[in-house]
Amino acid sequence: MAYREEQNQTVSEFILLGFGDLPKLQILLFLLFLVIYLATMAGNLLIVFLVITDRHLHTPMYFFLGNLSFLESCYSSTILPKMLSALLTSERSISVKACLIQFFIFSCLGGSECYLLSVMSYDRYLAICKPLHYSTLMNGRLCLQLAAGSWVSGLLVGTSITVRVSRLSFCGPNVIDHYFCDVIPDIKQISCSDTHLVELSAFIFACIFTLPPFLLTMSSYVFIIVIILRIPSATGRQKAFSTCSSHLTVVGLFYGTLMLVYMLPRSRNLRYMKKIFSLFYTVLTPMVNPLIYSLRNKEVKAASWKAVRKFKFYTTLQKPSF
Numbered sequence: 001m002a003y004r005e006e007q008n009q010t011v012s013e014f015i016l017l018g019f020g021d022l023p024k025l026q027i028l029l030f031l032l033f034l035v036i037y038l039a040t041m042a043g044n045l046l047i048v049f050l051v052i053t054d055r056h057l058h059t060p061m062y063f064f065l066g067n068l069s070f071l072e073s074c075y076s077s078t079i080l081p082k083m084l085s086a087l088l089t090s091e092r093s094i095s096v097k098a099c100l101i102q103f104f105i106f107s108c109l110g111g112s113e114c115y116l117l118s119v120m121s122y123d124r125y126l127a128i129c130k131p132l133h134y135s136t137l138m139n140g141r142l143c144l145q146l147a148a149g150s151w152v153s154g155l156l157v158g159t160s161i162t163v164r165v166s167r168l169s170f171c172g173p174n175v176i177d178h179y180f181c182d183v184i185p186d187i188k189q190i191s192c193s194d195t196h197l198v199e200l201s202a203f204i205f206a207c208i209f210t211l212p213p214f215l216l217t218m219s220s221y222v223f224i225i226v227i228i229l230r231i232p233s234a235t236g237r238q239k240a241f242s243t244c245s246s247h248l249t250v251v252g253l254f255y256g257t258l259m260l261v262y263m264l265p266r267s268r269n270l271r272y273m274k275k276i277f278s279l280f281y282t283v284l285t286p287m288v289n290p291l292i293y294s295l296r297n298k299e300v301k302a303a304s305w306k307a308v309r310k311f312k313f314y315t316t317l318q319k320p321s322f
Helices: 002-008 023-053 060-089 096-129 131-137 140-166 184-190 196-229 234-263 268-295 298-318
Strands: 013-016 093-095
Touching: 013 096, 023 060, 023 268, 023 298, 060 096, 060 140, 060 268, 093 096, 096 131, 096 140, 096 196, 096 234, 096 268, 140 184, 140 196, 184 196, 196 234, 234 268
Parallel strands: none
Antiparallel strands: 013 093
């Protein structure tokens, strides 16, 4: 009887602890994450704009990069504004409904990115290891199917896990030890329902959406590195290795931290470390991806300068003449 009464006392909001245990660093953290957010949005939206407007970037590689940049923009805007608000105002409450919406969007975009990164590595594998057949294999239809498959898979996992979480009763405590509404790590503490199915589902989805894409990505780069070793020019090898190592570093951080957070057993000793690991795939990689994948590229630089020249020309025409 007491259990039923407890179930009826459902909470109306959650408290996101975030980095509230570092009161002296709130302003510094706010400024740091604000700069990261602005850099992330500027870099990713620039890539999306260039891919859409410049016909020289209408290729499979940039099509996938445009998808990734759009995804990263949405990803960052789902998490960072609320975190910035909490750091600035110390207001850490969020309604249960808003929390579930944020969790749903985060799950959808995170699942989509896992497969989109592996699709991009497969595209590079075909371009470098099978250059003569690349245009035939990676045609427009296959590009659309691979991109759509990544987005749909993320939508399915986000919908599935969010529906399961929404059916739980939240009777307190209403504290989530995180900087965004990732309810899975604290699900046992905040829910008075049986959470075993939700935890099992989250673990299975984490395995499906990290291990296969990660292995596919690593396999693609192994084949790419084998081809690079055959390049006769030492300068060419060094440049290619530099690019591949940058890609592998970011991909390793993304998949590695995701697996550490969602596949390691839940423990009080690891809770704070998992919060730090989460920063890599929610904050760091969305900022770094445009730099690693696109802005160092000659074609993207050329498209950027072309856009700047067009903008200057347009503004010159708009100036009134006296």
